[in-house]
Amino acid sequence: MEKKLDYMILTDEIAIPYENAYGPTWTRFFKGLKEEIIYGTRCPKCGRVLVPARSFCSRCFVETDNWVEVSQEGALISWALTEYEYFGMPTKPPFIGALIKLDGTDTNFLHLIGGIDLSDPEYVRETVKNGMKVKAVWKEEKEGHILDIKYFAPVK
């Protein structure tokens, strides 16, 4: 039900600064990205390889300090093309958010699919298929950030 608006509206913007601690696990993971290495950790109990690297297995509740370099190739599990924009969106559209199962790992890695023309959604739907093989493409300049991997591109 919409009532006639003759009441005031106070417009404001909240800006709050943060300094989030990386901690030892993220620090080591992001150092790896700087060197074009994707690290995972293996749980000593269930044997799962978790990526990004974690400090403990959330199913077994044991520390996972067995670090492994994981494959940079894998299968596309699911994806969605985002074209709308909202305030302060960290990644600007259009982009494809995706879940990727890197070979030899047991969790799906969240990242982007790229290296294809995103201007035509029909073309995107014909080209991007669940199960297809994709591979990490790196940025030239790396800063120890999740987007040091530019995106995962289809393997020809």
Place this chain on the structure above:
Amino acid sequence: MKKDFNTLSNVIRLPHKYAAGPTFTRFYNGLKEGKIYGTICPSCKKVFVPARSYCPDCLKNLDEWVEVSQEGEVVAWAYSDREFFGMPGKPPVVIALIKLDGTDCNFLHLVGGIKMENPDEVKSVIKKGTRVRAAWNDEKRGHMLDIRYFEPVS
């Protein structure tokens, strides 16, 4: 032993549009005209300022409006010279609870028009019970800070 840690700096910015509703709209319009409005509870007869749409004790809707006095007494005050990110205004500020004459709750605002380089300067002029009066901005826009501050009545 120096520990070496990294942090990720980021700022979260979120935009808002707060609905003022009929009561605050009328109160803000009053400020635009240099008036401070309150509302009276038909049940307990308390006068609330800023004007409220309901009595927090009787939970009755309040629609009896009254222009309240712009003078009153300082009930409590605090001096702040620390700046925090996104602070509305710049320090030093003196925040105060003021009991405007004829009202039944304390009005939260600022005390000003005095020397405030340090708390001692403020203490020499402002005490519990000091009478103060609203000092207005020339330009008013329907905002709580149309009242620049409350200054001591000489």
Place this chain on the structure above:
Amino acid sequence: MGKPVAIIGSGQTHHGRRFDVTYPELVKEAVDAVFENTGLSPDDIDGVVSGTMPSMMEGVALTHFYFADVLRSVGKPILKTETCGSTGISLAFTGYYWVASGMADLILVVGSEKMNEGDSQATMTTVLEPFYQRFFISGAPGIFSMQSQEWSVRFGIPEDKVRAAATRISLDHHNDAFDNPYAHIKKKLTEDEINNARIITYPVRLWDVCPNSDGACAMIFASEKMANKIGKKVSWVKGLGYSGEEYWFGDSDKVRWQCAIDAARQAYDMAGIKNPRKELDVAEVYNPFTFQELLFYECFGFCDFGKACDLTLQGTFSREGELPCDPSGGTLCTNPIGATGLNRVAEAALQVTGQAGDHQISGAKMALAHAMGGVDQYNGVMIIGSEK
């Protein structure tokens, strides 16, 4: 299981863009309504539970402080719950636990949101940390599209069948909303308009998605002693279940969605339900996206996996079908996030006490209410029945 807990009344506000009132004034409408509905006064209440989505939605943190006057919680114990989309169900659970423990007779539970005072996607994005997931999970539509897409491909459901089923759901619910005096979106739509609406994230289109609604819902949970005293028909909490998954979106399968399956199973076990499609008379499923609603039907055992589209197209889940789902129009037509889950419980309670007015399902005695929270992370289910 604790002591029996009854729901003795509810109050909902009119939903929409409510710039005509401040946030606490909006909450007061729902609180006033539930007291009028039950004939109780604030002094009768032993404790209050308040809930919203991340309170940065409206730019005021920990809103239960802001609402103390309108909730009448001055001098009373108060709890706040925030579980994002499932806040409403968590509110109902908290009210239930408090009374079931025997430590209170009457608990007021209030969910609220003023989505239009902020940017909902920008606020929801803060649920993700800034190191990793925040860059890829850009708002709700992307996530739900990914989930729906994976589901339809896994079960080999042709795209046009999924589209047709989603369109049927959108059509049904948008029509249903006309019979719900509190619903937000009341829009007459055609199949054509739904199929060709603006794309949000493929395959999700404009009419497959919930609105941003302002609104509040208040309910009172009561002990058996109070329920007997109240002198009107009440409903009873028969079962509840809540389950969640890891924070990492890629860690669990969101198609055979275990936490949704488990939440329903826990609730069914407690209520003694073995065949939900037959034993439930109505289901208020949390449905901000038509495609995801199809998956919920499957996770809750209304049909086998991969079969929801077929049954939807046959009308099984429409108002005249075997198991009417969301006859109120559901979240698809009204979504004030902090209240939405509680609206589902309120609607379920109205149905089994014969108070749902124009959208009453005739003879309803057993209803399901549900809500989901986080990035496909948590699900909660409550079963409400007309008998203790």
